[in-house]
Amino acid sequence: MTLLLNSNARMALQSIRSNKLRSLLTMVGIIIGVSSVILTISLGEGIRRQVADTNQTSNDSLVTVRSGQIVKRSADGVITDVNYLASLGVNTLTYQDYEAIGKLPNAGTVVPLSTVSGLATNFEGESYPEATVVATTAKLPEIINQKVVYGGFFQDSTSSRRVAIIGKRVAEELFNENVPLGKLLTIRGHDFVVGGIFDEFKTNPLSAVTDFNKAIFISYTTAQSITSANPPIFQLLITPKDDVSAEQIAEATTALLLKNHGNQQDFTVLKGNETAIVARNTVAIATSFVAGIAAISLLVGGIGIMNIMFVNVTERTREIGVRKSLGATNRQIYHQFLIEAAVISTVGGIVGIIVALAGNALLRITTDLQPAVTWQIVALAVGVSAIVGIIFGTIPAVKAARKDPIESLRYE
Amino acid sequence: MATVIDLKEVSRIYGFGNATTVALEDISLGIEKGEFVAIMGPSGSGKSSLLHIIGLLDRPTHGTYTLGSRLVSKLRPNRLAKARRDHIGFVFQSFNLLPRLTAIENVALPLAYKGMTQTKRLKQASSALERVGLSDREYFYPKALSGGQAQRVAIARALVNSPSLIIADEPTGNLDSLSSRIVMEILAELHATGSTILMVTHNPELTRYATRVLYMHDGCIIYDEKTKLGEVPARARSGGEERPSSDEDEQLAGVSAFINAIPAKAAPPRKVLQPKTKKRKRAVRKTAKSPKRKLRT
Numbered sequence: 188m189t190l191l192l193n194s195n196a197r198m199a200l201q202s203i204r205s206n207k208l209r210s211l212l213t214m215v216g217i218i219i220g221v222s223s224v225i226l227t228i229s230l231g232e233g234i235r236r237q238v239a240d241t242n243q244t245s246n247d248s249l250v251t252v253r254s255g256q257i258v259k260r261s262a263d264g265v266i267t268d269v270n271y272l273a274s275l276g277v278n279t280l281t282y283q284d285y286e287a288i289g290k291l292p293n294a295g296t297v298v299p300l301s302t303v304s305g306l307a308t309n310f311e312g313e314s315y316p317e318a319t320v321v322a323t324t325a326k327l328p329e330i331i332n333q334k335v336v337y338g339g340f341f342q343d344s345t346s347s348r349r350v351a352i353i354g355k356r357v358a359e360e361l362f363n364e365n366v367p368l369g370k371l372l373t374i375r376g377h378d379f380v381v382g383g384i385f386d387e388f389k390t391n392p393l394s395a396v397t398d399f400n401k402a403i404f405i406s407y408t409t410a411q412s413i414t415s416a417n418p419p420i421f422q423l424l425i426t427p428k429d430d431v432s433a434e435q436i437a438e439a440t441t442a443l444l445l446k447n448h449g450n451q452q453d454f455t456v457l458k459g460n461e462t463a464i465v466a467r468n469t470v471a472i473a474t475s476f477v478a479g480i481a482a483i484s485l486l487v488g489g490i491g492i493m494n495i496m497f498v499n500v501t502e503r504t505r506e507i508g509v510r511k512s513l514g515a516t517n518r519q520i521y522h523q524f525l526i527e528a529a530v531i532s533t534v535g536g537i538v539g540i541i542v543a544l545a546g547n548a549l550l551r552i553t554t555d556l557q558p559a560v561t562w563q564i565v566a567l568a569v570g571v572s573a574i575v576g577i578i579f580g581t582i583p584a585v586k587a588a589r590k591d592p593i594e595s596l597r598y599e
Numbered sequence: 600m601a602t603v604i605d606l607k608e609v610s611r612i613y614g615f616g617n618a619t620t621v622a623l624e625d626i627s628l629g630i631e632k633g634e635f636v637a638i639m640g641p642s643g644s645g646k647s648s649l650l651h652i653i654g655l656l657d658r659p660t661h662g663t664y665t666l667g668s669r670l671v672s673k674l675r676p677n678r679l680a681k682a683r684r685d686h687i688g689f690v691f692q693s694f695n696l697l698p699r700l701t702a703i704e705n706v707a708l709p710l711a712y713k714g715m716t717q718t719k720r721l722k723q724a725s726s727a728l729e730r731v732g733l734s735d736r737e738y739f740y741p742k743a744l745s746g747g748q749a750q751r752v753a754i755a756r757a758l759v760n761s762p763s764l765i766i767a768d769e770p771t772g773n774l775d776s777l778s779s780r781i782v783m784e785i786l787a788e789l790h791a792t793g794s795t796i797l798m799v800t801h802n803p804e805l806t807r808y809a810t811r812v813l814y815m816h817d818g819c820i821i822y823d824e825k826t827k828l829g830e831v832p833a834r835a836r837s838g839g840e841e842r843p844s845s846d847e848d849e850q851l852a853g854v855s856a857f858i859n860a861i862p863a864k865a866a867p868p869r870k871v872l873q874p875k876t877k878k879r880k881r882a883v884r885k886t887a888k889s890p891k892r893k894l895r896t
């Protein structure tokens with residue numbers, strides 16, 4: 188049996204080679220399926236690792252409040268379910284919430300993060316559309332433990348001076364230089380002076396709404412004056428007073444917000460490492476969702492293989508007759524065509540892996556993403572593509588095996 | 600000598616309802632080990648149908664067939680395939696080599712189905728090719744072989760498994776006279792080493808290699824004669840025309856006179872050199888068949 192398997196596989200490879208274009212077209216479905224599944228999974232895995240890295244440097248006593256209910260907890264406070272989508276497009280935290288939390292007796296530092304809509308342009312009128320304007324307060328660098336490498340962050344007293352502190356990428360993209368201190372930029376028709384440049388933030392694409400390397404930070408008071416409103420807050424960062432634990436301040440914050448929001452749990456309070464749990468979970472959900480869609484193309488690829496195998500069986504009717512006359516049993520004919528389908532599919536899978544690896548390399552070069560491929564993913568992809576071939580090759584192989592030897596021999 | 604092939608009142612009917620064709624009608628035939636049987640007869644007379652049944656590619660509609668000691672109707676398809684593999688070698692008019700395999704791979708194919716190791720397979724295939732004088736063509740693909748060479752490869756494939764029975768359906772039908780002779784000499788040699796051979800031919804000259812000649816007509820064996828090696832029986836030259844007349848023939852005198860004329864036309868005493876084309880054969884088959892149908896329904 189193994190001998191026959193061997194020679195069948197060799198013959199299958201031969202027939203793939205002898206009909207290259209057709210084989211390639213047959214494999215396209217599998218190639219796309221496998222490569223997109225691997226790409227999404229390895230992207231997810233890469234992001235998960237980056238999130239884990241970031242978490243190691245973050246502040247354990249930090250409490251974060253976000254808009255929307257993105258986690259469900261069991262009775263003892265453990266996160267049981269994460270739904271990141273619940274936070275998209277909702278801004279339930281207000282300036283009043285910020286002020287109220289600041290008055291809590293246990294609260295140490297409270298920092299709001301808020302986005303201001305509007306395009307930032309440099310003195311020549313050029314813009315950097317990817318930049319986000321974030322309104323916050325002077326304690327931000329301290330609370331997120333991030334250095335301002337050139338210049339300094341604004342102080343509350345200077346907040347009326349219209350100073351902007353920018354992320355590294357904004358410096359590069361908007362001003363084409365590393366240290367554009369003192370340069371002017373315009374937001375909503377108001378001029379701002381670049382007062383400082385942040386050290387590079389460890390990329391953490393999903394844990395915050397924005398990539399801080401692409402953010403322009405202005406003071407919340409300034410934002411109030413240029414928008415004539417209190418910009419909605421997407422996130423509040425809180426540290427407890429020295430002798431208070433993160434749990435205590437988290438509980439107090441939750442109770443306060445519930446009271447202020449009419450008992451609606453339309454916000455999420457996360458402490459310390461829980462932000463990482465949320466991020467990881469969100470990545471996992473997003474990954475499996477996209478990978479699921481990609482898996483559908485594997486199905487389509489399988490149907491493509493089935494189709495071509497039917498054509499193959501019909502075209503080779505005479506060959507089947509000859510093989511039967513030489514003593515091939517139905518089972519042996521069945522195996523021949525099944526193995527051929529599996530080989531086409533597996534070769535497609537291997538090409539798909541190569542395409543995915545190339546795609547990953549491209550992503551590493553052109554973006555901050557660090558997709559990570561594990562050998563398990565690769566083994567899984569090869570296995571799945573072989574199984575797809577076997578599943579979709581079965582019916583054509585049965586058709587081949589059942590052919591009548593005489594009629595097959597007469598077939599022109 | 601032992602009877603290896605034993606057919607009793609075997610019929611083969613194709614189709615259903617009104618559209619049936621009786622390809623073989625109540626044929627009883629015994630063939631002994633070591634015989635070289637040439638089968639002659641006009642196109643559509645049922646020669647191939649008979650070979651297919653004897654070669655286990657097809658089953659009789661009625662009647663019993665015993666091969667060796669086994670009753671074929673009792674065998675499952677799987678056993679039939681294995682019996683073909685181990686005991687029977689086929690040679691076809693159109694060679695039927697697999698185009699994507701080299702000569703030696705084609706020859707080794709029956710051994711692969713037996714589960715023999717690759718090295719053993721190739722060694723045995725190589726010696727089979729040597730027997731047909733094609734050692735220097737082992738790695739040629741079929742399309743690079745001449746017709747005669749292709750047929751010799753096909754014979755090597757038929758004999759690679761040392762089968763006791765070789766079935767050849769018009770093996771020289773697509774070959775010129777020289778290639779035909781080479782092929783026939785190989786078959787004669789196989790016969791000399793004890794193989795039983797069944798061969799359909801339209802060429803009377805080739806009956807000189809046979810020890811027995813069967814003449815078929817309308818699904819019946821109308822004449823069965825033992826011959827000496829090297830002799831061409833007179834009946835073969837005339838295409839089996841001296842058939843015994845029956846009552847039925849006399850009753851349908853007008854029509855049967857017409858039918859009687861057909862075999863002579865369909866299988867004329869061909870010159871040895873004449874290659875047979877497919878088109879011509881088909882045209883002949885039509886004229887041979889239509890009156891037959893009218894008669895039966």
Ligand SMILES: Nc1ncnc2c1ncn2[C@@H]1O[C@H](COP(=O)(O)OP(=O)(O)OP(=O)(O)O)[C@@H](O)[C@H]1O
Nearest residue numbers: 613614620622641642643644645646647648649888
């Ligand atoms: N699959 C089939 N379905 C219906 N009729 C068939 C089939 N195979 C053969 N026949 C009929 O059976 C009869 C005998 O056919 P067969 O092929 O045995 O003739 P033959 O003697 O080999 O002729 P030739 O010399 O042309 O090869 C013919 O009338 C043919 O039309």
Ligand SMILES: [Mg+2]
Nearest residue numbers: 646647648768
């Ligand atoms: Mg025939």
